[in-house]
Amino acid sequence: MKFRDVLGKKEVWPPPIWLMRQAGRYLPEYRATRAKAGDFISLCLNPVLAEEVTLQPIHKFGFDAAILFSDILILPMALGQGLRFAEGEGPRMPPLEDIGTLKPEQAAGVYAPVMETVSRLRGSLPQETALIGFAGGPATVACYMLDGQGGGFPRTRRLAYEQPDFVRQVLKVLTEATIEYLSAQVKAGADCVMLFESWAGIFPPAQFREFVISPNRRICEILKERHKGLKIIGFPRLAGLMLGEYAREAGVDAVGLDSVTGLPEARAACTAGTVFQGNLDPLLLKLGGRAMDEAVKRMLDEVRGHPHILNLGHGITPDVPEAHVARLVELVRQSG
Ligand SMILES: Cc1c2[nH]c(c1CCC(=O)O)Cc1[nH]c(c(CCC(=O)O)c1C)Cc1[nH]c(c(CCC(=O)O)c1C)Cc1[nH]c(c(C)c1CCC(=O)O)C2
Incomplete structure (x- = not known):
């Protein structure tokens, strides 16, 4: 499988492509x-409808990988923290006050339908299409749990300085729960897994090391012990100058890049041979036209000769025209 080969550091041309949030509101069938x-x-x-939406972008665009349709906040919900999605506003949860209210022993029962989605998908996807399982990185999920919503996470930032032991306890519970959650996805049929540390970039270096890199490393170590040969993609969004340390220390096989991190700069910061995933600006996919064509061609020039997975630097926005997605895939596949 092309996708697995790249995760094993082999250069493959044209590079495999999938897009974060490829199943989503820009598609009428979604x-x-x-x-x-x-x-x-x-x-x-x-499971039936989640399988259906996972497959929609595969059938329409022929991506090289499908990502399980779920959300990073299903895990804290399964741990017992209330979750709702307010229409047009994003996720809302009651901010976590007491770690004793979390019920790790109940989680597997709540997320059982997600595992059924994974096994149905592995049965229905073409052999050559990789199935990516995923979870939020513990630091990112903790941000939503502690603040109860997105938007800068001011409570999390304050707690990280004033009550670091509380933050450590939350991260410990989340790290262990994430290991079990991802392990269950691999057993159900996921070919590889991705850790979304979308808010890694809000933590200064010492906290980045303790709250992002260490938990990611523990998750990778235990998962790889349990599942020989498992490949893991880490996405430490907006890591900035911490990118190299993350790539070396977190134990991941590939590093997702956001759009403000240049590929040559990322390569200079990381060990030779690091596999990257990314990082077209999602705005270009909305704009299409010459701006997108030129940027995609530039990106293809930059990744030629390197093991790389083509993707955006963040998720597709709902206002992206489908024709632009089809054009992107065409540009990549024609780049022989
Ligand atoms: C931070 C985060 C979340 N969820 C996720 C992250 C990390 C990646 C990132 O930074 O975008 C990850 C995620 N969310 C979703 C997936 C499914 C797989 C895929 O990429 O296609 C994945 C991998 C579906 C979704 N998750 C969400 C939608 C839109 C929900 C809808 O249909 O109304 C989808 C398709 C909702 C969601 N979920 C979350 C937010 C903040 C929102 C609201 C923002 C929005 O509405 O776009 C939490």
């Missing part, structure tokens, strides 16, 4: 299935 499900969380916990 909106139709979501309406059938009722709401977003019900969609995540409905």
